[in-house]
Amino acid sequence: MKKIAVFGKPGSGKSRLSQSLALATSIPLYQLDSILYQKNGDMIERGIFDKTHDEILSSETWIIDGFGPMGAFKQRLDAADTLVYIDLPYLSSYWFVTKRMLKGVVVKPEGWPEGSSVIKGSIQSYKTLRLCPKFWNNDFLNALKARSSHQTVHIIKTVSELNRFVSHYVN
Numbered sequence: 049m050k051k052i053a054v055f056g057k058p059g060s061g062k063s064r065l066s067q068s069l070a071l072a073t074s075i076p077l078y079q080l081d082s083i084l085y086q087k088n089g090d091m092i093e094r095g096i097f098d099k100t101h102d103e104i105l106s107s108e109t110w111i112i113d114g115f116g117p118m119g120a121f122k123q124r125l126d127a128a129d130t131l132v133y134i135d136l137p138y139l140s141s142y143w144f145v146t147k148r149m150l151k152g153v154v155v156k157p158e159g160w161p162e163g164s165s166v167i168k169g170s171i172q173s174y175k176t177l178r179l180c181p182k183f184w185n186n187d188f189l190n191a192l193k194a195r196s197s198h199q200t201v202h203i204i205k206t207v208s209e210l211n212r213f214v215s216h217y218v219n
Contacts, residue, residue, distance in 0.1 A: 053131050062134055
């Protein structure tokens with residue numbers, strides 16, 4: 049594991065898992081939201097994002113947490129040696145987004161872009177969750193499984209599996 053892409057629906061535990069992997073492996077962690085957004089919460093210029101993303105992909109080791117623009121996502125899937133897809137049930141994702149929003153009123157969530165509104169971001173996460181079945185579906189899952197011949201692919205479907213995965217790689 050040298051180049052790890054962690055992805056899934058909003059509220060699926062990507063940040064927690066990525067931070068745990070980074071601590072356990074000393075591989076640098078890049079959270080896409082921090083690369084995509086400025087400190088005031090506005091999106092960064094696409095050319096700047098692409099340049100930063102390409103620089104990260106060309107480095108020797110990385111963990112990238114998130115989805116981002118589609119072209120960058122596909123590029124990241126091809127460049128990674130390890131893919132971690134967190135595919136929790138929608139109810140779990142909605143609950144985790146809600147929990148993050150409620151806690152975020154008091155404390156900024158880990159991995160949250162500096163200066164971005166947790167409430168505004170959570171509302172966007174709810175909107176994104178409604179659209180997710182169009183992308184995170186059986187076709188995507190089958191294409192991901194097909195990559196297992198040349199990449200390590202982990203598909204995490206429950207909170208228990210997520211906790212076991214984190215425990216396995218941290219301990």
